Amino acid sequence: MNSQWLAIDEIANKVQVGQLSAVELVERSLKMIDLNRHYDAIISVTAERARQRATEIDNAVKAGKKVGSLAGVPFIAKDNFLVFGAETTAASNILRGFKPPYQSTAINRLEAAGAICVAKSNLDAFAHGASTENSDFFVTKNPHDKTRVAGGSSGGSAAAVALDMVPFALGTDTGGSIRQPASFSGCVGYKPTYGLVSRSGVVAMASSTDVIGPLTHSVADAALVLDCIAGKDKLDSTTIERQDSYLDLDVDLKGKKIGLISQYMAPGLQPEVKTVIETAARKLKHAGATIKEISLPSLPLALAVYYIICPAEVSSNLARYDGQRYGFNVPGATDLGASYTKARGQGFGREAKRRIMIGTYVLSSGYYDAYYKKAQTVRSKLINEFETAFKKVDFLIGPVAPTMAFKIGQNINNPLSMYLSDVMTVAANLVGLPAISLPAGKSGHLPVGLQLMSNQRHDRELLGLALGCEGVLK
Amino acid sequence: MADLSSDDVLKLAQLARLDLSQSEVLEYGRELSQILDYVEQLQTVDVTGLKPTNQVTGLTNVTREDEVFDYGYKAADLLFNVPSVEANQLRVKRMIG
Numbered sequence: 001m002n003s004q005w006l007a008i009d010e011i012a013n014k015v016q017v018g019q020l021s022a023v024e025l026v027e028r029s030l031k032m033i034d035l036n037r038h039y040d041a042i043i044s045v046t047a048e049r050a051r052q053r054a055t056e057i058d059n060a061v062k063a064g065k066k067v068g069s070l071a072g073v074p075f076i077a078k079d080n081f082l083v084f085g086a087e088t089t090a091a092s093n094i095l096r097g098f099k100p101p102y103q104s105t106a107i108n109r110l111e112a113a114g115a116i117c118v119a120k121s122n123l124d125a126f127a128h129g130a131s132t133e134n135s136d137f138f139v140t141k142n143p144h145d146k147t148r149v150a151g152g153s154s155g156g157s158a159a160a161v162a163l164d165m166v167p168f169a170l171g172t173d174t175g176g177s178i179r180q181p182a183s184f185s186g187c188v189g190y191k192p193t194y195g196l197v198s199r200s201g202v203v204a205m206a207s208s209t210d211v212i213g214p215l216t217h218s219v220a221d222a223a224l225v226l227d228c229i230a231g232k233d234k235l236d237s238t239t240i241e242r243q244d245s246y247l248d249l250d251v252d253l254k255g256k257k258i259g260l261i262s263q264y265m266a267p268g269l270q271p272e273v274k275t276v277i278e279t280a281a282r283k284l285k286h287a288g289a290t291i292k293e294i295s296l297p298s299l300p301l302a303l304a305v306y307y308i309i310c311p312a313e314v315s316s317n318l319a320r321y322d323g324q325r326y327g328f329n330v331p332g333a334t335d336l337g338a339s340y341t342k343a344r345g346q347g348f349g350r351e352a353k354r355r356i357m358i359g360t361y362v363l364s365s366g367y368y369d370a371y372y373k374k375a376q377t378v379r380s381k382l383i384n385e386f387e388t389a390f391k392k393v394d395f396l397i398g399p400v401a402p403t404m405a406f407k408i409g410q411n412i413n414n415p416l417s418m419y420l421s422d423v424m425t426v427a428a429n430l431v432g433l434p435a436i437s438l439p440a441g442k443s444g445h446l447p448v449g450l451q452l453m454s455n456q457r458h459d460r461e462l463l464g465l466a467l468g469c470e471g472v473l474k
Numbered sequence: 475m476a477d478l479s480s481d482d483v484l485k486l487a488q489l490a491r492l493d494l495s496q497s498e499v500l501e502y503g504r505e506l507s508q509i510l511d512y513v514e515q516l517q518t519v520d521v522t523g524l525k526p527t528n529q530v531t532g533l534t535n536v537t538r539e540d541e542v543f544d545y546g547y548k549a550a551d552l553l554f555n556v557p558s559v560e561a562n563q564l565r566v567k568r569m570i571g
Contacts, residue, residue: 101551195531237536304513315490324566326555336567345493353492357502358509360490374516376526383527415505416512432530
């Protein structure tokens with residue numbers, strides 16, 4: 001799908017010189033949201049606040065003020081970001097009605113650069129899932145085929161971008177939740193190095209792997225958004241130093257050393273996906289990159305590691321939802337204990353409860369060493385193997401997911417088969433690596449994404465490679 | 475081979491403060507066993523000489539001064555979402571029966 005939106009830097013430049021108005025951009029975005037409402041990508045619209053901010057930005061331009069590198073650019077935030085002007089539900093019944101008293105740092109930074117949030121997008125409740133079918137509200141349909149999922153958990157953000165509602169959307173990626181929906185829906189999805197973007201004001205899922213990133217129409221747009229949100233934040237002590245700039249990238253593919261991950265190309269990969277990835281690898285080679293197969297022997301263990309660590313951290317992070325300070329509350333409970341168990345039992349959806357209980361199990365006395373500690377130790381093994389790989393090559397590539405977008409309902413009754421959709425994305429989260437899903441082609445009417453990864457804190461280099469690849473793959 | 479009984483599931487639900495229906499207990503018993511069987515594959519992995527990793531960018535004990543910042547909130551702004559408020563305090567159900 002070709003976007004009707006200009007590149008983000010062009011939009012911002014035109015707003016700054018008065019050739020485009022922020023008010024018109026917001027109205028256009030709201031119109032696209034309304035036209036595509038039957039895809040169920042959006043949970044709430046922040047129209048009133050968006051219009052007010054747009055007017056302020058247009059007035060600032062008229063007054064001769066410099067607005068910022070995202071001047072007047074509309075965007076959509078996944079509904080697990082705290083944003084003024086709407087509820088933050090994380091697509092869960094237990095948070096229905098929650099109005100945030102403060103905003104997330106990422107949203108504040110985007111607003112400081114002149115961007116305007118127009119809506120909140122659908123997700124699997126609390127970002128637990130790979131299809132948005134775990135949303136407590138509705139399922140987001142794939143922009144290319146309404147009988148299929150848009151991917152997840154940032155399925156609403158991916159569909160919103162692919163349906164051209166906005167120039168960009170924000171998502172979160174704990175085990176692949178930006179990259180997999182980007183691959184399924186046909187847009188760019190960027191997962192930064194762990195800690196590069198502040199998570200203050202974002203609903204926590206698994207704190208040792210959660211990251212925030214953009215979903216966009218192009219790599220250049222993703223780089224510009226990252227440039228606005230990356231860097232340390234006193235409200236999130238896990239944030240790390242940023243690189244000076246994520247703009248003016250080195251896009252030359254000549255001499256770039258790239259490893260094709262052999263474990264990701266093994267049987268089990270849908271043949272159509274394999275063909276697209278092999279074709280993409282050939283094109284990169286023709287453009288001058290060196291491509292060789294790289295083996296990371298422990299990679300097939302990553303999913304098992306993830307499905308111990310993630311639920312363990314989920315069970316801890318979701319302990320705060322007890323119905324007392326905010327969220328779903330059952331008035332009929334007789335004492336405090338019953339008030340907790342009823343609010344949580346009725347307020348959480350099936351997948352949230354499933355993960356809370358797995359997490360409780362693997363962290364419980366007698367099982368902690370066998371499950372949680374063992375998983376954290378195998379995680380070290382994975383980290384070591386990636387370190388070795390990055391001594392041989394600068395980047396790693398492979399598919400994003402083992403399949404293209406699957407049918408709605410296909411995996412919903414089998415949690416384990418749903419988890420398998422994350423099998424090629426979780427490693428980057430466990431190791432903290434930056435990774436991107438880049439549209440690499442289509443098979444029939446369905447898009448396929450190419451995944452590119454680099455070592456930690458090499459986001460600038462990875463974006464440069466991705467920008468070079470984007471030119472070659474078009 | 476993990477095989478969670480209904481009692482096991484009820485105990486987990488109690489630890490996690492979750493009120494479950496009878497059908498949920500049966501369903502979760504089956505599904506949790508299946509998931510635990512899958513992650514069981516880690517038990518045989520040789521990790522000799524390796525330590526567990528909790529934090530991937532090498533940060534340890536990030537500290538800061540305990541300072542007071544004025545974010546400009548009024549009590550009412552922060553109590554907006556609370557289901558039951560009395561005299562600017564949360565009102566909860568009694569704790570002891």
